[in-house]
Amino acid sequence: MAITILDGGMGQELVARAGKPTALWSVQALLDNPQWVRDVHDAYFNAGAQIATTNTYSVLPDRLESHNMSARFEDLQRSACRLAVDARDSHGSGRVAGSLGPQGFSYQPDKSPPAEQAAEVYKQVCKAQRDYVDIFLAETMASVDQARGALMAMSQFDKEVWVSLSVDDSDGSKLRSGEPVEDALPLLKEYGADAVFINCSLPEAVSAAIPLIVESGIPVGAYANGFTGIHANFNKIGATVDLLEARTDLGPDAYAQFATQWVADGATIIGGCCEVGPAHIKTLVETLSPLKP
DSSP states (O other): OOOEEOOOOSHHHHHHHHSSOOTTTTHHHHHHOHHHHHHHHHHHHHHTOSEEEOSOTTOSHHHHHTTTOGGGHHHHHHHHHHHHHHHHHHHTOOEEEEEEOOSSOTTOGGGSOOHHHHHHHHHHHHHHHTTTOSEEEEEEEOSHHHHHHHHHHHTTSSSEEEEEEOEETTEEEEETTSSBGGGGHHHHHHTTOSEEEEESSOHHHHHHHHHHHGGGSSOEEEEOOOBSOOOTTOOSTTOOGGGSOBOSSOOHHHHHHHHHHHHHTTOOEEOOOTTOOHHHHHHHHHHHTTOOO
């Protein structure tokens, strides 16, 4: 089986172009300069990525409400989806994954609403994306209940369903909620998920988690972040990513070494998260394309 190459992180690429982060994070570019979003998609396709992930991770009602922008939800969702689709069409191949980010805040599953309530919000997201995307991708799900909420919504549509779990940076055998990562596997089978990933965690933690989720029997993927860790104050809507520090030891070659081990452990879909950019994806393509897991 060939390796599928995802794109890399969107948000930090946009912050680099803007020169500073804002509380709206990647949504800010959709408002101020959507061409930047298109440029990032183009850069990843040109690097060899086969999947474009929509810039919708933060286009969620709770994020927008805090900025009095609730009325912009649907048009921002569709704008982000069109940018990914146009980049894919211009490239001439590839697929589009619609990103569903965590409600409440990233890495803070205790701030997420219960699954049934979260599912109603995610259903709105799926309805906005369904005419554009090939795949629904729930990202950075940090607890079993958080993943359940996304799956309850995504499974109602005739789309491929991918779920990406985020694990404890110091112990990749656990979700950020503290639950064993294996506790999410029955849920994935219950809802018929088409792939399971580990994302937005240190690559070392991803390496610990991959062997635990290959037991699911469904395709496994990985895309780590390039942060040194998650600052304690990065814990609520309004916090900006300047609280997070990029690693200096995770260049394209070093990242590809981690990815090579993930493939050896059974992963077949590989990409990058925050601070993993087009140069990393290019090296992944060069390194992993000849490999078979």
